[in-house]
Amino acid sequence: MGLLQMIKSQFLCHLFAGYVFLVSGLIINLLQVCTLPLWLVSKQLARRINIRLAYCINSQLVAALEWWSGTECTLYTDPKSYELYGKENAVVVLNHSFEIDFLCGWTFCERFGVLGSSKVLAKKELAYVPVIGWSWYFLEIVFCKRRWEEDRRTVAESLQNLHDYPENFWFLLFCEGTRFTEKKHQISMQVAESKGLPKLKYHLLPRTKGFWVTVQNLRGSAAAVYDSTLNFRNNETPSLLGILNGKKYHADLYVRRIPLEQIPEDEADCAAWLHKLYQEKDSFQEHYAQTGRYPGPIVSPARRPWTLINWLFWSCLLLYPLGLLLSQLVSSGSVLTLVVSVALCSAASLGVRWMIGQTEINRSSNYGNKPASLNNN
Numbered sequence: 001m002g003l004l005q006m007i008k009s010q011f012l013c014h015l016f017a018g019y020v021f022l023v024s025g026l027i028i029n030l031l032q033v034c035t036l037p038l039w040l041v042s043k044q045l046a047r048r049i050n051i052r053l054a055y056c057i058n059s060q061l062v063a064a065l066e067w068w069s070g071t072e073c074t075l076y077t078d079p080k081s082y083e084l085y086g087k088e089n090a091v092v093v094l095n096h097s098f099e100i101d102f103l104c105g106w107t108f109c110e111r112f113g114v115l116g117s118s119k120v121l122a123k124k125e126l127a128y129v130p131v132i133g134w135s136w137y138f139l140e141i142v143f144c145k146r147r148w149e150e151d152r153r154t155v156a157e158s159l160q161n162l163h164d165y166p167e168n169f170w171f172l173l174f175c176e177g178t179r180f181t182e183k184k185h186q187i188s189m190q191v192a193e194s195k196g197l198p199k200l201k202y203h204l205l206p207r208t209k210g211f212w213v214t215v216q217n218l219r220g221s222a223a224a225v226y227d228s229t230l231n232f233r234n235n236e237t238p239s240l241l242g243i244l245n246g247k248k249y250h251a252d253l254y255v256r257r258i259p260l261e262q263i264p265e266d267e268a269d270c271a272a273w274l275h276k277l278y279q280e281k282d283s284f285q286e287h288y289a290q291t292g293r294y295p296g297p298i299v300s301p302a303r304r305p306w307t308l309i310n311w312l313f314w315s316c317l318l319l320y321p322l323g324l325l326l327s328q329l330v331s332s333g334s335v336l337t338l339v340v341s342v343a344l345c346s347a348a349s350l351g352v353r354w355m356i357g358q359t360e361i362n363r364s365s366n367y368g369n370k371p372a373s374l375n376n377n
Ligand SMILES: CC/C=C\C/C=C\C/C=C\C/C=C\C/C=C\C/C=C/CCC(=O)SCCNC(=O)CCNC(=O)[C@H](O)C(C)(C)COP(=O)(O)OP(=O)(O)OC[C@H]1O[C@@H](n2cnc3c(N)ncnc32)[C@H](O)[C@@H]1OP(=O)(O)O
Pocket: 085, 092, 094, 102, 103, 104, 105, 106, 108, 109, 118, 119, 120, 121, 122, 123, 126, 144, 145, 146, 147, 148, 149, 151, 170, 171, 172, 173, 174, 175, 176, 177, 178, 184, 187, 188, 191, 205, 206, 207, 208, 209, 210, 211, 226, 228, 255, 368, 369, 370, 371, 372, 373, 376
């Protein structure tokens, strides 16, 4: 392991990065709360401010991926479609197979200029995650309980609300609804068999109602679906902790732009269309497993410096109070102050570790772990 790699794996580096993320994130959350009165005066201005505030948070994780770990993200797509990315609203359908699939999505959001405005159909539990989850309220992120009877109305209303959104956004849908595990895959394939659907090797059976309600409610606002299939070279199993330790991964993303007009409006036809799409995605993953690449040309956007500049700005801003705090701690000589400071540091680092745990598949929910007939949550 080289010197740089050794430095990247030092706990003190992670502690400082976590300190900057947590404190800057809480400051930004506070600023977001301060924009609340503005929503009554000018909703669009409040939205534009919150897009930039959210960028300050999200881009720190993208900076960790792109600059700290140096992870390569390669895009396979049609050059004509590439010209439209970032210039229109789109529904992104992405396989949910990796702990940092959302982060690979974010890096492409950043490169096409939609990182601050992009949204996702997220499980309600994530709304309680400090910094990122809290910021999502101000981004009008759509939350679901993964119980259709409760979700159908709230999801439709939240999506309708986005029709006058002032900036281009991508709306991410992980149609499998949960991260892939062998047990969930086995149960999901039993459901496929019961429905007379072809089995999938690399995906869980997609949940079609959320896709249908999303497409129906974004018609007229979103121009296309970006069918996105992600994989990592050499069977890498990437993690956020690996990124923090400076580990370099190699992500490949295959994106097909499908105009929304091609997607049936009828619910049953739309469900059938999505099942067929996932059968195609499964074949792309088989092609990748055999050849190590996706079909079609590589047109990869280069990473941009703004995520690094944003991280350096917040680090410099927060380094000063940290230095003051440490110098007072040393000069005070008070054991009590020392004990309280160490306790606060420990609590904060445990908090950040818990937040990282939200991305770990070995801590995933029970959703999809029971047969179709029982409650799934
Ligand atoms: C150019 C570059 C392109 C792209 C860049 C890529 C991405 C960038 C874009 C944006 C980035 C933005 C943000 C990213 C940041 C963070 C992301 C955060 C991630 C969090 C995401 C999540 O939280 S995922 C979990 C929440 N989301 C979902 O669940 C969505 C999918 N689910 C649905 O849509 C569901 O329909 C629902 C939630 C609306 C309702 O679910 P429910 O279970 O109540 O009902 P369903 O009808 O869906 O399910 C029952 C039907 O499903 C069948 N079925 C299949 N398998 C099973 C099983 N194992 N058990 C039970 N039932 C199963 C069942 O038979 C039913 O079938 P029917 O025929 O009756 O429908």
